[in-house]
Amino acid sequence: MNKLRRKQRIHxxxxxxxxxxxxxxxVGFAATILIGGLLLASPLSSSTGQYTDLIDAIFTATSAVxxxxxAVLDTATQFSIFGKIVIIVLIQLGGxxxxxxxxxxxLSILGKLSLKAKITTQTEAKAVEGQDVKNASLSIVKVTFIxxxxxxxxxxxxxxxxxxxxxxxxxxxxAFHAISAFNNAGFALYSDNLVGFAADPWVCLPIAAAxxxxxxxxxxxxxxxxxxxxxxxxxxxxxxxxVGTAVLLAVGTVFITGMEWSNPDTLGPMPxxxxxxxxxxxxxxxxxxxxxxxxxxxxxxxxxLGMDVLMxxxxxxxxxxxxxxxTTFAVLLFILFTELRGESAVNIFGKRLSRSVHRQAxxxxxxxxxAVLSGTMILLVVTDFTLDECLFEAISAxxxxxxxxxxxxDLPPSGEWVLIALMYLGRVGxxxxxxxxxxxxxxxxxxxxxxxxxxx
Amino acid sequence: MNKLRRKQRIHxxxxxxxxxxxxxxxVGFAATILIGGLLLASPLSSSTGQYTDLIDAIFTATSAVxxxxxAVLDTATQFSIFGKIVIIVLIQLGGxxxxxxxxxxxLSILGKLSLKAKITTQTEAKAVEGQDVKNASLSIVKVTFIxxxxxxxxxxxxxxxxxxxxxxxxxxxxAFHAISAFNNAGFALYSDNLVGFAADPWVCLPIAAAxxxxxxxxxxxxxxxxxxxxxxxxxxxxxxxxVGTAVLLAVGTVFITGMEWSNPDTLGPMPxxxxxxxxxxxxxxxxxxxxxxxxxxxxxxxxxLGMDVLMxxxxxxxxxxxxxxxTTFAVLLFILFTELRGESAVNIFGKRLSRSVHRQAxxxxxxxxxAVLSGTMILLVVTDFTLDECLFEAISAxxxxxxxxxxxxDLPPSGEWVLIALMYLGRVGxxxxxxxxxxxxxxxxxxxxxxxxxxx
Ligand SMILES: [K+]
Ligand SMILES: [K+]
Numbered sequence: 001m002n003k004l005r006r007k008q009r010i011h012x013x014x015x016x017x018x019x020x021x022x023x024x025x026x027v028g029f030a031a032t033i034l035i036g037g038l039l040l041a042s043p044l045s046s047s048t049g050q051y052t053d054l055i056d057a058i059f060t061a062t063s064a065v066x067x068x069x070x071a072v073l074d075t076a077t078q079f080s081i082f083g084k085i086v087i088i089v090l091i092q093l094g095g096x097x098x099x100x101x102x103x104x105x106x107l108s109i110l111g112k113l114s115l116k117a118k119i120t121t122q123t124e125a126k127a128v129e130g131q132d133v134k135n136a137s138l139s140i141v142k143v144t145f146i147x148x149x150x151x152x153x154x155x156x157x158x159x160x161x162x163x164x165x166x167x168x169x170x171x172x173x174x175a176f177h178a179i180s181a182f183n184n185a186g187f188a189l190y191s192d193n194l195v196g197f198a199a200d201p202w203v204c205l206p207i208a209a210a211x212x213x214x215x216x217x218x219x220x221x222x223x224x225x226x227x228x229x230x231x232x233x234x235x236x237x238x239x240x241x242x243v244g245t246a247v248l249l250a251v252g253t254v255f256i257t258g259m260e261w262s263n264p265d266t267l268g269p270m271p272x273x274x275x276x277x278x279x280x281x282x283x284x285x286x287x288x289x290x291x292x293x294x295x296x297x298x299x300x301x302x303x304x305l306g307m308d309v310l311m312x313x314x315x316x317x318x319x320x321x322x323x324x325x326x327t328t329f330a331v332l333l334f335i336l337f338t339e340l341r342g343e344s345a346v347n348i349f350g351k352r353l354s355r356s357v358h359r360q361a362x363x364x365x366x367x368x369x370x371a372v373l374s375g376t377m378i379l380l381v382v383t384d385f386t387l388d389e390c391l392f393e394a395i396s397a398x399x400x401x402x403x404x405x406x407x408x409x410d411l412p413p414s415g416e417w418v419l420i421a422l423m424y425l426g427r428v429g430x431x432x433x434x435x436x437x438x439x440x441x442x443x444x445x446x447x448x449x450x451x452x453x454x455x456x
Numbered sequence: 457m458n459k460l461r462r463k464q465r466i467h468x469x470x471x472x473x474x475x476x477x478x479x480x481x482x483v484g485f486a487a488t489i490l491i492g493g494l495l496l497a498s499p500l501s502s503s504t505g506q507y508t509d510l511i512d513a514i515f516t517a518t519s520a521v522x523x524x525x526x527a528v529l530d531t532a533t534q535f536s537i538f539g540k541i542v543i544i545v546l547i548q549l550g551g552x553x554x555x556x557x558x559x560x561x562x563l564s565i566l567g568k569l570s571l572k573a574k575i576t577t578q579t580e581a582k583a584v585e586g587q588d589v590k591n592a593s594l595s596i597v598k599v600t601f602i603x604x605x606x607x608x609x610x611x612x613x614x615x616x617x618x619x620x621x622x623x624x625x626x627x628x629x630x631a632f633h634a635i636s637a638f639n640n641a642g643f644a645l646y647s648d649n650l651v652g653f654a655a656d657p658w659v660c661l662p663i664a665a666a667x668x669x670x671x672x673x674x675x676x677x678x679x680x681x682x683x684x685x686x687x688x689x690x691x692x693x694x695x696x697x698x699v700g701t702a703v704l705l706a707v708g709t710v711f712i713t714g715m716e717w718s719n720p721d722t723l724g725p726m727p728x729x730x731x732x733x734x735x736x737x738x739x740x741x742x743x744x745x746x747x748x749x750x751x752x753x754x755x756x757x758x759x760x761l762g763m764d765v766l767m768x769x770x771x772x773x774x775x776x777x778x779x780x781x782x783t784t785f786a787v788l789l790f791i792l793f794t795e796l797r798g799e800s801a802v803n804i805f806g807k808r809l810s811r812s813v814h815r816q817a818x819x820x821x822x823x824x825x826x827a828v829l830s831g832t833m834i835l836l837v838v839t840d841f842t843l844d845e846c847l848f849e850a851i852s853a854x855x856x857x858x859x860x861x862x863x864x865x866d867l868p869p870s871g872e873w874v875l876i877a878l879m880y881l882g883r884v885g886x887x888x889x890x891x892x893x894x895x896x897x898x899x900x901x902x903x904x905x906x907x908x909x910x911x912x
Contacts, residue, residue: 300836300837301836301842301843302833302836302837304843305829305832305833305836305843306833309829332818332822333822335815335818335819336818336819336822336823338815339815339816339818339819340819344812346815355811356800358814358815358818359791359794359795359802359814360795362788362791362792362795362814362818363791363792363795363796366788366789366792367792373761373765376761377758377761377762380756380757380758380761381756381758386757386842386843386844387757387760387761387842387843387844387847388842388843388844391843
């Protein structure tokens with residue numbers, strides 16, 4: 001029927017290697033969400049001592065574990081101190097969990113090693129060298145707590161000296177917002193999120209720094225730490241994430257600041273330096289943190305559409321940020337540039353991009369687009385909100401951003417479930433899909449004679 | 457600096473082969489639009505004997521030459537018989553022009569031959585065999601006029617017997633709508649487009665047939681004609697377009713009929729068989745014809761979003777339809793399925809998909825998404841319309857569909873220019889880009905050592 005050709009490879013199934021960790025992650029996240037939801041529903045967690053609606057509690061737990069930050073309830077007033085501690089613990093578990101799992105996946109993928117194998121200096125990607133999995137995990141935890149601790153102290157100092165909080169409250173608030181920021185969670189302890197600090201660089205900049213560091217992803221942070229002065233040792237992954245982050249932050253700052261410059265409900269009334277600070281801060285949030293220091297709901301529809309794109313792209317892989325990931329987007333762009341230049345191999349920073357990555361990037365993006373469009377369509381059907389509102393909220397949930405046009409608190413239960421599904425898919429699904437595709441080493445048994453349809 | 461590896465190919469620039477015809481097409485279309493616009497602006501073309509606003513005339517000419525069908529003026533009442541003849545001639549020139557150029561490009565690409573070379577039976581794609589370019593062109597013209605003639609007679613008969621038009625008017629109306637339909641142009645001679653015929657299968661079905669045939673593309677039509685009974689000779693291109701068209705029409709019919717079933721302003725008041733006919737007819741329009749037999753503006757926002765996707769995908773390559781093309785979309789889906797199954801080669805209908813096609817498909821889709829999003833964003837900025845309206849209109853223009861939520865006649869000149877640019881880019885740009893990418897045979901001089909970033 002079909003002629004066998006070339007590569008007569010033996011069929012090597014990789015499904016066991018992949019299915020097991022992916023399933024563990026999926027079940028682990030679901031269980032954490034369920035336990036967190038039950039805790040948050042209990043009267044202990046409520047500031048009024050009443051039970052909280054279970055679906056609202058599960059929504060909040062999902063939003064915390066998936067480090068999204070979308071909220072159907074006002075975190076500041078709804079929850080007791082116990083409830084707030086539950087939320088921040090869920091955020092830390094979710095963020096650290098993803099960092100750990102994704103980094104281990106990623107190290108395995110980049111090094112093409114099984115999860116249990118020692119990561120050696122010979123790995124192609126050079127993300128982590130001379131370390132085994134246990135050391136890598138310890139490094140992740142250490143880096144996390146060092147960064148969170150430093151940011152917490154900075155914020156606590158500002159809250160103490162600048163706002164006259166008593167020392168305990170200043171430390172608690174510093175710690176909560178530092179953890180929330182480094183994990184790209186976007187939860188804040190103020191009813192207006194961080195609008196009250198829009199003009200305060202001593203609050204906004206440390207938070208932005210924590211967000212950016214968390215969004216770079218652990219392999220990048222570790223590689224910068226180890227090879228700060230020897231950029232030749234940086235992997236393609238590190239370079240793409242660093243350059244991509246810088247470009248996206250700059251483009252986002254210019255775009256948001258420019259579009260909202262004279263909007264009387266957002267940047268309009270501010271002096272110039274505050275406009276730029278707030279524009280930069282919102283741009284940072286699209287690296288999927290989700291705090292806001294200006295009213296997102298009052299922004300122009302065109303600003304929302306631009307932020308949709310920035311949020312969809314998201315942050316670096318194996319970090320606390322979401323989205324399809326900067327590397328995925330960059331790979332697609334490089335493929336386009338290569339085609340436009342008429343070259344046959346995609347070269348990035350002096351290395352050739354592995355051809356199987358082309359297909360993985362397409363697959364991740366297609367699944368993401370399908371998830372976002374399906375979610376948006378269901379939201380359109382079950383609510384009376386407009387496309388711009390539903391699309392923004394769906395992308396915010398899927399890319400675990402947490403920015404909101406304001407419709408989330410008013411969603412019917414069916415709408416809440418849509419966002420819960422999108423947050424979970426966006427967090428666990430993209431990780432599992434991306435990793436599963438890349439980890440798998442199954443080869444075609446034979447190759448068929450090739451043919452090409454017309455494109456475009 | 458970088459080690460040379462394997463394939464030490466000689467640099468073969470294909471830019472001359474490509475740049476010349478692409479430029480000819482771009483200039484040819486622009487010139488036809490300009491001349492058509494001037495003719496339509498003249499008092500001769502107007503039913504009132506007045507000059508028509510030049511931008512409105514150019515918009516109409518662009519819409520006709522790019523076989524889109526978006527209208528800022530009421531074709532039925534604005535134009536004299538001369539003006540209507542200008543429009544239908546522009547449609548025929550645009551449709552035939554694209555068919556000819558795209559088919560010749562496509563034949564060259566599929567057969568990997570230069571435009572002047574004889575197309576032999578040894579071509580991989582087997583789209584056209586034993587024919588040279590002149591014969592292929594004659595076939596295209598012949599097929600066009602045979603199909604248009606047959607549909608025109610069917611429609612004329614219906615107009616004569618069913619609606620009591622006098623014979624001349626019946627023939628003229630039959631010819632106009634047959635040409636408009638086969639060229640996927642969507643222009644109609646009624647102020648409500650084809651809403652008056654929503655329940656008349658004798659009008660709707662011949663028009664739907666002409667649209668579908670035109671949308672299949674010439675290589676497909678010719679191959680079916682030559683090998684009607686020998687499907688083994690059909691190319692991957694033919695099979696993808698046929699299966700894709702059938703699936704998209706079915707999915708679109710079910711989706712639109714289901715979503716609008718009880719909408720009092722669209723399908724709601726109709727008896728069941730009319731609901732299905734109108735739902736099918738609208739589904740056919742998203743293969744980028746752009747007629748409407750129900751009020752698109754009254755549809756549900758979720759229906760619009762679904763139609764956005766259907767329109768964006770569009771029709772077959774080298775036909776009168778627009779969009780990114782069914783083959784492009786199918787290639788992306790097959791890449792996804794291949795990844796999910798963990799296979800290393802993308803096999804479609806028993807043939808392996810050429811790997812360079814992966815990158816071409818990504819490139820076409822990225823450029824299309826960029827064009828649509830940019831257009832939508834500018835429309836959002838220069839008008840007060842909502843995202844769902846602006847996005848629908850931008851996709852309708854770029855995919856040369858011509859369906860409208862109703863905002864096009866109310867656009868400011870800047871908005872009209874956005875749609876003009878999108879129509880032109882969608883028609884000439886996608887063709888040139890797709891063909892240029894595929895025709896070019898430039899190879900990398902050397903390949904760099906490969907590396908892979910993390911995806912997702
Ligand atoms: K977030
Ligand atoms: K059309």
